[in-house]
Amino acid sequence: MPKIAAHLRGRSWLVVKFLAAPVFAGLLFAATHAAAAEVVQIAYIDPLSGPFASTGQLGEEHLRFAIDRVNAAEAAGPGRRFELVAMDNEVNPEKSLTLLRKAIDGGIHYITQGNGSSVAFALSDAVAKNNRRDPTHAVVYLNYAAVDPGLTNGKCNWWHFRFDADSDMKMKALASYLVGRADIHKVYIFNPDYSFGQSVEKAAIAMIGNQRPDLTIVGAERVPLGKVTDFTPYIAKMRAVGADAVVTGNWGADLTLLVKAAADTGFNATFFTYYLGARETVQAVGMAGKGDAQISEWHENVDAPAIDKMAAAFNAKYHENFYYWRVVDMIDTLAAAMKEAGSTDPLKVSRVLSGMKFSTPLGAEEIRADNHQLLQPMYISVLAPDMPHMFPGVPLGFKTIKRFDAEATRLPTTCSLKAPD
């Protein structure tokens, strides 16, 4: 009983501190504004606890790395520094909205997020409403990994900028490669059963079916995320229809289990994936992943020495493999836009970002003015032995089998954005 009394005491202290926090934050904000050095806070709203924490943590490390680079070079303009404010949303849309509110209260005008299209839709929608209702607290939303095409089509808005190719763009690249492979005749499409998987499936059927007389789609299946323990029956089904390629948007544990089940049962089709590239996944899949393909904007064996150096620095600092080149790209681009705008005002910066053209060590890139989707070069690569860069514990590395120019990934959009007044 008395223990609890103490506990309660602790709690009420917490409440006081907590209620006082906005006031302090406000004071702090005023103080920093008065000073010469201008700090631009970027709120990072992603999972930092719970089952998806490792992905969120990886994103945070990349953001910190990218921000350190920008600050060291004063790339956002003289005296202008970026600062990351990490917020744990547990991939929960409702919690994300509350955190967005908190960020807005704290005077933050830039947020970034990547995990979960559900969160992305919620944030994009809330940001648009907030900016309309309260323009002085406008927020720019930088999306580094949520790939639902809807975000830059039916549900697009001015304040959302996406730095990852959407699932349709990735499928366009995958499909053009697949259709060109004369040895592939029967394709099986296998996806997680939520909107991302559904859009992958739709795109795959549209882009792969009817392209070549001897190339058919022999099956399309969706399974609930994280609910299947044993994938063998699904492999048996694929095997029964004679599939020689499997296109899958599955990720994380489901992808690992799928690829391992295929290897265990001796099913030899090539898996064309969206998310094989994460170190955690490659390590879990092990040699079973040999020969399987992924689509990405970069991988360790892309010939770009400047990024190699970056990757080496990142690996040394965080004991993790550099993975999100696009996060560095995104922060660099934001810094460049601020420098060009000569301001950190969200509207001014967003006007610069919209339609911005620039080049990176990988080639020319463009943020489309009509839907704020970044066009960037894409690579299809397969896990192969004897590569210069291989994964720790697994003697495999990604090997480019096809590169696409940024322009080649452009798709029609239903969106046409206009800057707000």
Add this chain to the structure above:
Amino acid sequence: MEGLLLVLLNGLVYGLLLFMLSSGLTLIVGMMGVLNFAHASFYMLGAYFAYTISVGLGFWPALIIAPLLVGGLGALVERYGLRAVHRHGKLAELLFTVGLAFVIGEIVPLIWGRPAVPYRVPAVLDFPAFALGGINYQAYRLFMMGVSVAIFAGLYAALARTRLGLVIRAALTHPEMVGMLGHNVPRVFTLVFGAGCALAGLAGVIGGNVFTTSPGMAEALGAIVFAVVIMGGLGSIPGALLASLAIGFIQTASVTLDTPLGVLLGRLGMAVDPHGALAEITIARAAPAVPYLLLVLVLVVHPRGLMGARAD
């Protein structure tokens, strides 16, 4: 024909796997009446312990040591946690295990890190043992099935045929009586809980390398083990086996059916809009929901589960 055989075989493999995963829970639920929500956490601990041990000593020592460690931990939890909440009733016991699952879920990544650990199938068993319809079956799968059958036989024999089993079952229904006969009832409960956790740990040792050993694995195991235990009838070992196999066969069979659900409902006499949302869902897509559908159906028709003796 081959297709049917394949479904049966895959169903059997999956069913036995489910039984292995849920056997420890069945034991604890059946003998103590505690719905142990931390079951999946002990399963996860088993996998992690086995990984750590196998790095140093190899898989086979891990197979013995890890379940013992997990069982010991379980016994401690019972002795110093569960026993204290016992007097507050069943709900408190259940909630205690919920909290415990939460805490273990946080501590595991602190020790082993957030990414998955490379815990692999032992090389001796990593080869295709036989093939059916072009699908290879790993020797390790056979090993897994063997362990599952052994667990069943062991549990069944221990509870039904030995004096200890008799005492345990009596302790559940008539604790005072058994206490008066000179048996230490609390110690019996500690023993049972420890044994249940050890079985969870064993499932972790064997399942952790086939699946992935990561902090998310407890959550991934999820409610399915509860579906098995409840459907089988709380605490009935043969019931759990029956439920596992039923789920295994039906779910595996549903995977092969691409008939839309709408057509099925139509045949059952329900009017379904042929272009509506329901018409698009195939039975195969709904397959992973099958265990829960079965669970609800079984409980509606037969509230005590397939072979349960008690209703609560």
Add this chain to the structure above:
Amino acid sequence: MADQAAPQTALLAGVPGRSRAWMIWLAATAALALVAPHLLASGFGISLLNRMAIAIVFALSFNMLLGQGGMLDFGHAVFFGLGGFATMHLLKLADAGIFLPVPLLPLAGALGGLVSAVPAGWVATRREGTSFAMVTLGIAELAVAFVVMLPQWFGGEEGVSGDRSAEPALFGFDFGAALQIYYVIAAWALLAAVLMWAITRTPLGRLTNAVRDNPLRVDFLGYDPARIRFLCFALAGLFAGVAGGMQALNDEIVTVSNIGSAASGAVLLMTYIGGVGTFWGPVLGAIVVTLLQMALGTLTDAWQLYSGLLFVFMVLWAPGGLSGIILSHAPLLRAGLGHRLLARYLAVVPAALLTLAGLIGLAEMAYRLQAVRSGGAPGRLFGFAVMPTDPVAWVAPTLLLLGGLLALRSLAPRARAAWQEAHTLLARGTPR
């Protein structure tokens, strides 16, 4: 649980003389709700109040089942979420130009919750105890599976969103502003709470308590316990739906995550920490847990561990929840026995703080060790620069923890004894 919950149920039980007190409470709560947003004066503060109001209604509806009816529902979020979807679909209709006053939309949530709770309740309430809980677990899994599979109705991963301010303004309010929607939500919370409280005073409310205590006996008194459980379940679903509708208005988006096990788990946590033995316990729990979720997360990475430990702690040592603690002390304080406890309690505080400091120290060190391993900075702890890779740094918190625990071992029983003594005195002093 029973030992602490018993007295207060008796207190609640129809003593006609107490009927004025609730009006004072209601007026005070309404007044507080009216001024609260102005005291906080920040958008985040208001959105936090909204979350609390929603959580309060949700937790109260959950406690209609758990506390009042003895039914542990593992899928209560299903009705919350479906109520939210129903509200959102109407909001979209409103956006499309059909006249539907925004503040009344949670009524659609009520309907959605009720309509979904009826079939679920029909199946589940035929059982009691553990079987009931397990059926709800199965129903929840099924509901989630189907909601995900039906993007046409539930929007799949992206959920369903609408705009509460798209309609023509009603009496000059467009409900876009945070403060306006706060008052809508606060009004609903107050209304729902009053209604739920009123239901406890009706025949069904009393019968629900009776079924919780002894369903068999109810059967022999002319009532079908399954029917009472069913009605209670349906009503709880209705109010969960109201909470879902409030959330739909607040967030302007409803997603599958509202239906899932995490949401069902959260409401269980809130209700239990607040205390299931009283009507108002869940209100307390909803407020405290919402604060924890939102505030603790920004203070430390280890917040989930702390929440878990708090939960285990409550189950082990305070199964009556916060309201149980308050109730076991209120009569003592009222009888002027507080001074007997104060000294003993104060003696425990330093020991408890010591234990807590040690525990927090160890947890923080562990989390920082992880951060350092992946290249982060260790930061400062209690004002000290710490280096978790240095084993020596672990000595201090370990010693704190051990010392605290040792002190507690001798001091806590004394405080407990003082508490029991006071209760004995109370019992002797005021014969009932």
Add this chain to the structure above:
Amino acid sequence: MTENTALALEDLHKSFGATAIIRGVSLDIRAGSCHAIIGPNGAGKSTLFHLITGRLKLDRGRIRLAGHDITGLSPHRVFRHGLARSFQVTSLFPRLSVFENLRVAAMWQARCGHAYWRSVAGYPGLHGRVLDMLENLHLTPRRNVPAAALAYAEQRTLEIGLALIGGAHTILLDEPTAGMSRAETERAVALLRRLAGGRTLVLIEHDLSVVFDLADTISVLAEGQVIASGSPQTVRGDAAVRAAYLGTAAEDLA
């Protein structure tokens, strides 16, 4: 069966597995009488009550309550036909107050239904009826105490009160004085006598002084069959009863 039969049992049978517990029991219980059922342990007395009240399902036989066939009805439906019971092992609502226990028991008769739109305090007569019963049970000072906190004899008294307050015309009492002291038993008997008021009481009782004190008719149950039935005097002299009651009980009978 005659016009004023309250409860008629016709050839009731019940087995658990291979063991036959009730083997063809037939009884007519006269309205307004106090009918005691006695018999050695394991004779099937409590099982008989469970069968009458719908707690257990009959294998065979027919039960009529004041002319209505109540065979196979669930307990609450049986109650609604006017039959209430008390339990051998006290069965109260432990967390509810004494007052609330009685009020719940009186609700069906006060036509409360399942109302959730109307305060329970607003039902005419309900409150007064509970207060009266509290007085009769001598529990008024304890009205706000949770049932779990009552002393044993108080709990037994409340148990009887729950059976009596519901307005049933036929009341089955399963060992109402079990575990009570001499003085407490006497009080309970007085209570039953006072409150019975024209209602039919069916009594299972081991305490034969209570039986002979209260009952107009006694039936003796042994091995699942009625071996004797009649006035106390008749039963006292019955040879079969003596045979069934070997040992101490037989001396009591004499």
